[in-house]
Amino acid sequence: MNSETGYLRVTDIHKSHDEEPTLRGVKLVLDKGEIFCLLGPSGCGKTTLLRIIAGLETPDRGAVEFDGKNLVNTPPYKRQFSMMFQEFALFPHKNVAENIAFGNRMRSLSEMEINARTMEMLELTGLQGLENRSISELSGGERQRVALARSLAPSPKLLMLDEPMGSLDKALRERLVNDLRTILKKVDVTVIFVTHDQNEAFILADRIAVFNQGYIEQIDTPEILFRNPKSVFVAGFLGFHNIIPIKECGKLMKSRLVEVGLTSLQPDQSQNKYLLIKPEAARIETDSTPCGKEEISLSCKIEDCRFRGSVYQLQVEVDEGWKLAFHLPSEAEYVPGTGAELNLAIRKNGINLIEET
Amino acid sequence: MALPSAFVFARYRFPGKSLLQAFSTVPFVLPTVVVATAFQALLGANGLVNELLMAWFDLSVPPVRLNHTIWFILLAHVFFNYTVVLRIVGGFWSRMQPSLTEAASMLGASPRQVFFRITLPLLRPAILTAGLLVFIFCFSSFGIILILGGPRFATLEVEIYRQAVYIFNLPMAAALSLIQIVFTFLLMWVYTTLQRKATTTLDPESVTHTQKRPVGWKERGFIGINGMIMILLLGFPLGALLIQSFLTEEGISLIFFKALFDNPVQSVFYVPPVKAVTYSVVFALVTLAFALVLGLLAALYLAGKKNRLSLLLDPIFMLPLSTSAVTLGFGFIIALDEPPLNLRTSLLLVPIAHTLVAFPFVVRSLLPALRSMPANLKEAASLLGAAPHKVFLMIDLPIIGRALLVGAVFAFTISLGEFGASVFVARPQTPTMPLAIYRFLSQPGAMNHGQAMAMSSLLMLVTAVGFLSLERFRIKQIGEF
Numbered sequence: 001m002n003s004e005t006g007y008l009r010v011t012d013i014h015k016s017h018d019e020e021p022t023l024r025g026v027k028l029v030l031d032k033g034e035i036f037c038l039l040g041p042s043g044c045g046k047t048t049l050l051r052i053i054a055g056l057e058t059p060d061r062g063a064v065e066f067d068g069k070n071l072v073n074t075p076p077y078k079r080q081f082s083m084m085f086q087e088f089a090l091f092p093h094k095n096v097a098e099n100i101a102f103g104n105r106m107r108s109l110s111e112m113e114i115n116a117r118t119m120e121m122l123e124l125t126g127l128q129g130l131e132n133r134s135i136s137e138l139s140g141g142e143r144q145r146v147a148l149a150r151s152l153a154p155s156p157k158l159l160m161l162d163e164p165m166g167s168l169d170k171a172l173r174e175r176l177v178n179d180l181r182t183i184l185k186k187v188d189v190t191v192i193f194v195t196h197d198q199n200e201a202f203i204l205a206d207r208i209a210v211f212n213q214g215y216i217e218q219i220d221t222p223e224i225l226f227r228n229p230k231s232v233f234v235a236g237f238l239g240f241h242n243i244i245p246i247k248e249c250g251k252l253m254k255s256r257l258v259e260v261g262l263t264s265l266q267p268d269q270s271q272n273k274y275l276l277i278k279p280e281a282a283r284i285e286t287d288s289t290p291c292g293k294e295e296i297s298l299s300c301k302i303e304d305c306r307f308r309g310s311v312y313q314l315q316v317e318v319d320e321g322w323k324l325a326f327h328l329p330s331e332a333e334y335v336p337g338t339g340a341e342l343n344l345a346i347r348k349n350g351i352n353l354i355e356e357t
Numbered sequence: 358m359a360l361p362s363a364f365v366f367a368r369y370r371f372p373g374k375s376l377l378q379a380f381s382t383v384p385f386v387l388p389t390v391v392v393a394t395a396f397q398a399l400l401g402a403n404g405l406v407n408e409l410l411m412a413w414f415d416l417s418v419p420p421v422r423l424n425h426t427i428w429f430i431l432l433a434h435v436f437f438n439y440t441v442v443l444r445i446v447g448g449f450w451s452r453m454q455p456s457l458t459e460a461a462s463m464l465g466a467s468p469r470q471v472f473f474r475i476t477l478p479l480l481r482p483a484i485l486t487a488g489l490l491v492f493i494f495c496f497s498s499f500g501i502i503l504i505l506g507g508p509r510f511a512t513l514e515v516e517i518y519r520q521a522v523y524i525f526n527l528p529m530a531a532a533l534s535l536i537q538i539v540f541t542f543l544l545m546w547v548y549t550t551l552q553r554k555a556t557t558t559l560d561p562e563s564v565t566h567t568q569k570r571p572v573g574w575k576e577r578g579f580i581g582i583n584g585m586i587m588i589l590l591l592g593f594p595l596g597a598l599l600i601q602s603f604l605t606e607e608g609i610s611l612i613f614f615k616a617l618f619d620n621p622v623q624s625v626f627y628v629p630p631v632k633a634v635t636y637s638v639v640f641a642l643v644t645l646a647f648a649l650v651l652g653l654l655a656a657l658y659l660a661g662k663k664n665r666l667s668l669l670l671d672p673i674f675m676l677p678l679s680t681s682a683v684t685l686g687f688g689f690i691i692a693l694d695e696p697p698l699n700l701r702t703s704l705l706l707v708p709i710a711h712t713l714v715a716f717p718f719v720v721r722s723l724l725p726a727l728r729s730m731p732a733n734l735k736e737a738a739s740l741l742g743a744a745p746h747k748v749f750l751m752i753d754l755p756i757i758g759r760a761l762l763v764g765a766v767f768a769f770t771i772s773l774g775e776f777g778a779s780v781f782v783a784r785p786q787t788p789t790m791p792l793a794i795y796r797f798l799s800q801p802g803a804m805n806h807g808q809a810m811a812m813s814s815l816l817m818l819v820t821a822v823g824f825l826s827l828e829r830f831r832i833k834q835i836g837e838f
Binding site: 054055056075076077078079080081082083085087089091092093102103106107150154 | 742
């Protein structure tokens with residue numbers, strides 16, 4: 001993340017649609033060869049950012065620099081970027097090969113070069129034999145491949161993918177997302193893509209930017225993002241449920257948190273601090289295995305306990321009134337029934353502190 | 358009359374259907390003058406029916422005296438608008454899911470009840486729309502009434518023409534035109550509102566899904582009877598027209614067609630009929646070019662960004678469709694008769710007027726194609742390195758190519774058959790085919806009558822060929838009015 005040598009630099013982008021701000025001061029830096037993901041719920045502005053980078057929309061404020069050059073006045077057809085649209089936007093009046101060749105034809109390559117490149121792309125995406133098909137005869141998965149081949153054929157300096165799996169059904173998605181990763185790594189291209197699907201982001205991306213209402217909440221590698229979400233929104237979006245405002249913790253709990261070293265608590269500082277408790281951080285306390293030094297004890301009542309294959313899913317209500325969810329290993333010796341009251345010991349390293357600014 | 362046929366077309370597949378369907382469209386696209394002439398040929402004083410009846414029963418007076426009666430006019434209008442109802446209601450009907458009526462009959466409704474409680478209420482917006490459109494067309498109908506009605510049936514249209522051309526009472530004509538514009542505009546407004554309803558109430562169902570082959574003698578008979586009615590109503594007048602154009606007192610001959618190429622009358626204003634054909638074709642080609650360019654530009658603008666201006670322009674572009682041709686033509690001669698734009702004597706005036714009439718049709722053909730084209734196609738092309746003019750040439754144009762062709766045929770045939778506006782703007786020395794026909798009809802004598810028939814046949818042939826080829830290029834939805 002050497003931000004000085006960024007390949008693509010986006011600084012302080014603002015954009016409003018019909019007086020509604022869609023982007024509010026977005027900035028990010030991409031390295032060459034990186035696969036970068038814009039992750040967020042629908043309507044958070046991530047596609048708008050992509051279109052601004054592509055030159056299809058102009059920002060109200062802010063700059064897009066590429067390879068040290070400001071792109072503000074460069075029209076999209078001179079940027080040498082490629083975009084794969086969510087609905088693929090294949091030209092219905094051209095066949096597969098003509099679609100793939102379009103970009104190189106615009107770059108006035110010789111007929112031989114164009115054909116060679118088209119064949120190469122067909123092979124890369126596993127579309128050999130389909131080159132003379134018309135677009136309407138293709139399945140959803142094949143269309144996606146043609147769209148990818150078309151975007152890659154002119155060797156773009158930056159490849160943009162807008163919800164690359166968005167219009168495919170779920171089963172197909174899981175299969176193709178791995179293929180996509182393989183292909184992207186093979187051609188060694190700089191990629192920025194948009195998705196609302198956390199799985200896709202984790203499989204494909206080197207780094208992920210999480211969007212919330214026109215604003216980037218966090219940029220990190222998938223591992224860091226998952227281990228250490230920096231805001232309640234990010235944690236929630238990644239699927240974590242056990243998020244507790246520290247100010248709602250009882251006295252005993254607070255002092256215990258200080259004891260294990262999670263926080264050095266000043267009452268006035270607890271305002272924007274939250275605990276994120278990972279679902280796998282809990283175990284049931286017994287007489288023989290009481291709460292240890294590196295653990296925090298929670299007394300709670302079991303609301304529900306279900307076998308979920310690899311784990312038991314536990315829904316509990318703790319004394320303070322929060323409802324939390326935990327996973328117990330499915331080979332656990334003791335499985336509590338609904339209504340049981342017991343103590344849970346939470347591992348210290350299974351608790352994250354989220355400080356919102 | 359058209360409703361049973363709409364049902365047949367909507368619900369059944371049968372051999373010869375597409376042919377019959379195309380045939381049913383022909384009357385609507387025929388020039389009004391040709392329709393009027395065709396009815397003269399069939400039922401007029403010297404018409405085929407009268408001649409046959411007179412020959413068989415030795416009568417000295419024509420038994421069918423429809424000439425200049427309201428029934429004559431009505432019949433011609435029914436002929437003319439049959440297609441409108443057939444198209445609109447049939448199209449709507451074919452997209453109605455059969456599951457709706459099936460559900461009703463599962464709930465215990467008899468076929469009668471199903472029809473009155475389910476089908477008819479669902480079809481109502483379409484029937485209303487079609488009815489209103491027919492009303493608008495009849496309201497602004499000019500050629501038919503002028504030719505078939507005679508002086509007794511002066512409608513607004515004919516009156517405007519009379520006031521302006523014969524009595525030269527321009528203020529009166531202008532006032533009548535204004536009434537006409539306001540009234541048709543109101544009707545058009547109601548029509549567009551209804552049309553919006555008709556298109557949104559039902560989930561569209563793929564057509565093949567809702568159609569089946571006829572089973573049993575009842576259904577086949579039903580289809581057969583419908584076909585007969587159609588042929589009777591639509592085919593006979595046209596057939597009569599053809600027969601009359603070949604039938605002379607000495608038998609079948611081409612004499613009337615031959616006469617079209619001569620100049621037997623030594624009148625100053627007389628123009629050899631064949632010249633009219635040339636003028637018509639030239640005018641039509643110029644109109645085609647004008648209307649396509651203007652229509653394309655307008656459609657591109659309307660299909661582009663939605664802003665206040667385009668929302669306002671949309672109905673304004675449709676105005677020429679709702680105003681009658683007579684009003685248009687009249688407007689032209691009073692608006693363009695003074696410098697700096699004194700075009701009254703210019704040959705260009707006719708194509709310009711025709712362009713105005715054809716323009717909405719071109720826009721309406723192009724708009725759905727442009728609107729249904731996803732915006733990201735152009736964006737994709739642009740990102741792949743295509744400059745804006747290349748995007749237009751390589752993406753826009755090929756995709757709307759068929760629609761453009763449809764618009765072109767529209768413009769061409771409309772210009773060929775246009776009568777109401779041409780009556781005003783065409784100069785005596787440069788008549789178009791419909792004008793020539795009208796002139797022949799308004800002069801006495803078998804020769805003139807025969808030539809009118811011959812010329813009408815020619816015009817009918819040209820337009821019919823044009824529209825039948827259009828029917829083949831027709832993409833779904835395009836040109837639905």
